[in-house]
Amino acid sequence: MAPSKQATHAQETKFSSGPDEKLIVEQIYNAVMEQRLAPNTKLSESRLCEIFGVGRMRVRRALLLLSSQGIVELKSNRGAFVACPDQGEANDVFEARLLIEPPLVRQLALSHSDDLLTLLSAHIAREDTARTKQERTEMIRLSGEFHLRLAEATRNQVLVRILRELVTRTSLIVGLFGISGQSSCPDNEHMEILRAISQRDPARAEQQVKSHLEHIRSGLSMDERKGRPDDLLNVLGRS
Amino acid sequence: MAPSKQATHAQETKFSSGPDEKLIVEQIYNAVMEQRLAPNTKLSESRLCEIFGVGRMRVRRALLLLSSQGIVELKSNRGAFVACPDQGEANDVFEARLLIEPPLVRQLALSHSDDLLTLLSAHIAREDTARTKQERTEMIRLSGEFHLRLAEATRNQVLVRILRELVTRTSLIVGLFGISGQSSCPDNEHMEILRAISQRDPARAEQQVKSHLEHIRSGLSMDERKGRPDDLLNVLGRS
């Protein structure tokens, strides 16, 4: 992780020997992030092999890595499935985010480069575009990535990794418990966060993030989770 | 992660098929935590195979998992080595801990079960014992585990996982940049943290943790890192 500077979000610089390796992880990661892969979806090894055109070893390595991040669950002798968080795990993820993100944004409000503001407003603009165009998938992805951008603004690779995992698992949770017809990151709360940061108001920035996360959480109905069993894998069509 | 409740810290309940699987990871994890495995130490597959008495597959899976947590670095066609964080990574780890742990302890000060206090004071007692007996290895392990206990007190599995990774990497960093003859978690600062928690003083608890972490950080000399090349693997002697 030292040599590769880890690009903004999408494709990795395919260095030296491994043209895939992380690519499978990235693809599945994105698919989960965009809620194209529903929880409990079976991730068959052979299917993934032919989809990505790689050997079984690569696929198994990828699945192992994904399982170590709570995105995929490996059931012994059963195979790999997209993780299906229960209520307890969902709570843990939100509590963790509520613990980490407010001080993170507070810090950004206290000191940030000027580029950040333009970066974030450009991002929000894209969110708005996706919203008006009703591009559900794109919107979900951008909503999650906004929080990633905040983490990236700290230039702290460790925090980015942590937040990426948390945001992705949040996507799973929202897909499971979310009340349909309600967007994951509602309204213009992202804009409010950006405003507080740009005004260098740490207390308000912190509060905005907190209420934003609580808002998302309140959009979940923990009683009944939509245990839609599985899904076809043409969602991973183009590499 | 749902069925296995993940035991307190040490041996896992060896369920069903995999009597090892996580055991190798745990062993190497502990060895790094206790600074018995120095950075840059070569982790040869064949050696690990005969040490743990398992096939190469298990070892490779373990190494992959460890690499995904930044404990081990996989160099293509070269093998696995104990990670050797540079100054930047060290900074990231400390910044992340400074961001996460203060609010975590603040929360504990606001609400905690009574068992926590007895648990923590028992832990600190063991630290003192190890210190007076000059059991360096034991002391290092307990010092790190204290912070893990704090995370476990939140009953949040996600936070525990995050903190475990951060604490372990801190062990690596202290081993690399630490001024020898200076303990990693100095004096009785843990006791101060416990006191603030027991007195339900969130502000002071937060401050204590912050200065504690800063204290550890100040005990590092970022200029020259002791790049001791490698080490023998009899440190993993008994399974």
Add this chain to the structure above:
DNA sequence: TTGACACTGATTGTTAACAATCGTTGGATC
């Protein structure tokens, strides 16, 4: 009709042999 049981098919887990790569050693040349 319903229940249990055994068989079958498919999928995963494991092992072993093979191929590729890199560091090293030895030698030849300047």
Add this chain to the structure above:
DNA sequence: GATCCAACGATTGTTAACAATCAGTGTCAA
């Protein structure tokens, strides 16, 4: 004597065949 080059040895990366396990299905009996 130093430097460059080549072959060697060892270690990792990959593939393929084999073994084990589980889910589903069909049959038989109650």
